[in-house]
Amino acid sequence: MNDVTTITVTGEPGYDITVGTGILHLVGEALPATARKVLVVHPPTLGARAAELREILMADGGREVLLAEIPDAEQGKRVEVAAFCWQIMGQADFTRTDVVVGFGGGAVTDLAGFVAATWLRGVALVQVPTTVLGMVDAAVGGKTGINTAEGKNLVGAFWAPRAVVCDLNLLESLPRNEAVAGFAEVVKAGFIWHPQILDAIEADPAAATDVTSPVFRECVELAIGMKARVVSEDFHEAGLREVLNYGHTLGHAIEHAERYRWRHGAAISVGMVFAAELSRLAGRLPDAAAARHRDILNLLGLPTTYRAGAWPTLLASMQRDKKSRAGLLRFIVLDDIARPTVLQAPDDSLLFAAYQEVAGG
Numbered sequence: 355m356n357d358v359t360t361i362t363v364t365g366e367p368g369y370d371i372t373v374g375t376g377i378l379h380l381v382g383e384a385l386p387a388t389a390r391k392v393l394v395v396h397p398p399t400l401g402a403r404a405a406e407l408r409e410i411l412m413a414d415g416g417r418e419v420l421l422a423e424i425p426d427a428e429q430g431k432r433v434e435v436a437a438f439c440w441q442i443m444g445q446a447d448f449t450r451t452d453v454v455v456g457f458g459g460g461a462v463t464d465l466a467g468f469v470a471a472t473w474l475r476g477v478a479l480v481q482v483p484t485t486v487l488g489m490v491d492a493a494v495g496g497k498t499g500i501n502t503a504e505g506k507n508l509v510g511a512f513w514a515p516r517a518v519v520c521d522l523n524l525l526e527s528l529p530r531n532e533a534v535a536g537f538a539e540v541v542k543a544g545f546i547w548h549p550q551i552l553d554a555i556e557a558d559p560a561a562a563t564d565v566t567s568p569v570f571r572e573c574v575e576l577a578i579g580m581k582a583r584v585v586s587e588d589f590h591e592a593g594l595r596e597v598l599n600y601g602h603t604l605g606h607a608i609e610h611a612e613r614y615r616w617r618h619g620a621a622i623s624v625g626m627v628f629a630a631e632l633s634r635l636a637g638r639l640p641d642a643a644a645a646r647h648r649d650i651l652n653l654l655g656l657p658t659t660y661r662a663g664a665w666p667t668l669l670a671s672m673q674r675d676k677k678s679r680a681g682l683l684r685f686i687v688l689d690d691i692a693r694p695t696v697l698q699a700p701d702d703s704l705l706f707a708a709y710q711e712v713a714g715g
């Protein structure tokens with residue numbers, strides 16, 4: 355038996371996240387005993403692995419396993435794709451006691467979660483993330499969703515999985531730039547919660563982002579542990595969960611300005627440097643801790659600057675986002691490493707000064 359780490363999300367409903375290498379067989383054990391039908395939702399890139407998973411899930415006998423191959427990345431997060439899955443389920447007489455498995459990156463786990471949340475008003479869901487971002491973020495915490503023509507993630511539901519299985523072997527086929535971009539969320543966990551992640555990156559940045567290394571696994575487990583702890587306390591994002599938005603306010607504006615051609619992790623990398631500079635200029639974060647952001651992200655080859663002239667567009671985008679939430683412009687800032695707090699309605703001049711610190715050519 356391989357070495358498996360179990361991280362538990364408590365609350366109602368609680369569930370386990372298992373992390374290890376070569377642990378796909380655990381997906382079978384995570385399915386509800388009542389499930390006679392399983393819908394495995396996967397992207398085209400994982401067709402062969404999905405077929406392998408299907409064999410594993412059918413080995414017990416008595417289960418019908420349906421594969422739903424959906425378009426790649428954001429193209430998969432559309433209502434037409436959800437309807438395609440609902441059609442397969444309808445034609446297979448998929449019942450309340452059956453189960454959906456999300457097998458892919460965050461786009462797939464978001465779509466699969468949404469399909470599970472909506473079919474017959476909710477059926478069981480098991481998430482099997484296959485990207486770094488999926489493992490440390492998207493598949494943990496029960497947020498599901500799809501995009502509409504008007505914007506990203508506008509439609510969705512909170513729908514907790516009954517289990518999350520993170521088989522690190524699956525990451526070996528992930529392109530390096532995807533792995534590093536996803537690792538930005540691990541770095542975020544370092545800044546807001548677990549400084550030992552930052553120490554590990556500084557000690558050996560290459561090992562930290564090598565998906566086969568023990569250091570990578572340690573950092574990923576710490577990041578999952580943080581997310582599990584936060585969502586255990588605040589499933590519906592009423593309070594504590596907001597700290598997870600560190601770097602995301604500006605990051606989302608950059609993703610929007612780039613029409614989602616930038617990887618999410620690259621955008622939040624710039625966003626974290628901005629948030630650190632905002633914290634420093636607001637008199638909260640020591641200079642050295644702000645500088646550490648840039649140093650660590652540079653070590654990993656993640657971007658730390660964005661176009662100088664883009665500020666008016668980015669500010670307008672953040673304001674729109676704020677309006678859509680009927681609230682004030684809020685930023686997660688740091689009083690120190692691992693001490694996140696909220697900065698509400700900062701002056702435009704302070705925001706601009708912080709942006710000057712990330713503005714490149």
Ligand SMILES: NC(=O)c1ccc[n+]([C@@H]2O[C@H](COP(=O)([O-])OP(=O)(O)OC[C@H]3O[C@@H](n4cnc5c(N)ncnc54)[C@H](O)[C@@H]3O)[C@@H](O)[C@H]2O)c1
Binds near residue numbers: 618
């Ligand atoms: N629900 C949440 O809480 C939450 C949190 C963060 C992000 N998200 C969502 O996650 C999505 C981004 O997730 P992502 O970064 O994983 O992107 P993604 O799902 O688009 O995957 C990135 C690419 O990697 C490929 N891929 C996936 N696994 C692979 C593997 N093992 N080997 C080779 N290629 C593989 C995919 O086919 C895709 O082309 C966004 O839609 C975002 O909104 C959701």
